[in-house]
Amino acid sequence: MKETLSTISQRTGFSITTISRVLSGKSRQYRISESTRKKILEEAGRCNYSPNIIAQNLRTNKTNTIGILMPSIANPFFAEMTSVIISEANIKHYTSIIIDSQESETNQRKSLLTLISRQVDGIIVAPCGSDPTLFEEISRQNLPVILIDRFFEGTGLPYVTTNNYLGGVEGTNLLIKNGHRKIVCLQGATTSTPNKKRVTGYIDAMKAAGLEDHIRIVGNDFSIQNGYLETKILLGSDPRPSAIFTLSNTIGMGAIKAIREAGLKIPDDISVVSFDNNVYMDYLTPPITRVGQPVEEMAKLAIRLLFESIGSEKRISTQLELSPELISRESVRTETI
Amino acid sequence: MKETLSTISQRTGFSITTISRVLSGKSRQYRISESTRKKILEEAGRCNYSPNIIAQNLRTNKTNTIGILMPSIANPFFAEMTSVIISEANIKHYTSIIIDSQESETNQRKSLLTLISRQVDGIIVAPCGSDPTLFEEISRQNLPVILIDRFFEGTGLPYVTTNNYLGGVEGTNLLIKNGHRKIVCLQGATTSTPNKKRVTGYIDAMKAAGLEDHIRIVGNDFSIQNGYLETKILLGSDPRPSAIFTLSNTIGMGAIKAIREAGLKIPDDISVVSFDNNVYMDYLTPPITRVGQPVEEMAKLAIRLLFESIGSEKRISTQLELSPELISRESVRTETI
């Protein structure tokens, strides 16, 4: 039997209003007598009453729910991010709806409409594609949106991301400093801002070292598959690159697989620098040098911004770039000239 | 501006009822004229109307939402599982609420109440602890619950799991066949059914091989930390085990870390068999031999059962055990006597 305020009202003889006020802890404010309060609480406890949140939501126009929209939860980077966001939200008594857009803008559009329909109080999204209009529209309608990892340039939309340009530069420079010249950049989704920034960082670093002739960028997707296939091709090309800079952990895994299958050794035959930190990277042989992103910090900041935004009337436009961290391991060989 | 049936009603001049019927595709059934239909659809499109699902939920007593309750989303095993469930639910136009109980029964209890309050249509849960009463109660109240991975023995609650006993036997036998005798079992949460079954499998296999004197079970948690610490202790013990059977991927990672730190080589100094498949396991050196679980299949079956249960009035009591898969790699050394 489903208990409601009404059933309790019938059994205790008090009005629905009184019951509601007692159960939502407002008995003091509305001068409900102590004896009434006790009776109601007792009966509610006895029959295991729990409020119908849907009805509360409808009435208060608040769902205590946030929407989390990710391009690919299977990707450990986003999985970790999502996991942190869920936990943080939970601490504030918010529930999370997760949607995976699978890097499809069509799915993304649908998912956003779903979240709006479901009256979420706010959205954290790592967007795919390069069209900010829908996000701007949503934000304008006073539904807070915080972008994470990926963002759109030239919009006021708040975001939290890594300084990917710096990451691109640092990763590339490490290879250059170790004497590499034929450094290939294996990129991910070309529309994603982080990818673009990393690539720009790579290009600038190469140019700064006078290596513009060696600039070579391949790939188009943040998948293991992409890393694997492009590396296969690279390894068959002449001249073979001496180093690969893979722009995500997934791409890195694919590259490593291809390198192994070719019977080559990292770093003796080819050096690898990857992007994204990941506990597994240290367990590979050799451990992989990488540009780590502060995922947990990003997630925490994003949810903090979101809650600030939910709490206040005015829109927030904070845009944060956190520093990446170069994690040096053993996948880069020092070339002797 | 938030559009509702009422605002469209005002602008088109038709009643809320008519608008509702047109927009929910029931114009035929309720004999709404074609011209009316067109006008309404046009206006709804123009003003970007999307229904307030909360109101629909309240009225229809259906949320098209499922609750997914996992003990630890940070664990790649559950992350993958969750990811698959979300996608499958999405295909059926269901939205997913994810909650992480963090292996705490208190959290689990709260989370379940949250899900009930939120009127989810069904729940998929990898439970923690060993008390099925709350789940049974929920199920009895006609809210479908499907257990995944972990389950409770002696209850009618439907579940999908791996044949963990078989996994325990197979993993152990592989080591025995390779001449190992001092095989230690490094277990996870002791209350979890899969853990118990795996341990029983280990014990039975050891006994069957006449190795009852070598049975040794340590650990108590499915964490990297646990794997790491227990292995540290094991490596310092005398006599040192010749093989470790770690009962999850996380424990395995911790064990590997400890082994590396001790300057030992797998499999030369010590052999390792782990549980759970994971793409990373193949990239470690050496690739790790493991007992893989059919995660995707489990997830898909669970959601299928859930939808069957949601669709019908009567409770379902299917209990499925899928076979594990022994994935032989290079982390087991053949002992010569």
Added chain:
DNA sequence: TAAATTTGCTCAAACGATTGAGCTATATAA
């Protein structure tokens, strides 16, 4: 003792959708 205040509660509208019943005008049948 009358007026004012406080206490302790209830009424009823509202949130935005769905849905069975009902109503009017027109078309068809008798």
Added chain:
DNA sequence: TTATATAGCTCAATCGTTTGAGCAAATTTA
């Protein structure tokens, strides 16, 4: 011409809460 059927809509209740307004009785103040 009158009864009946049908087309094309609207009314109003309902889901389970919350909340501003209001009301009677008890208490305090003047």
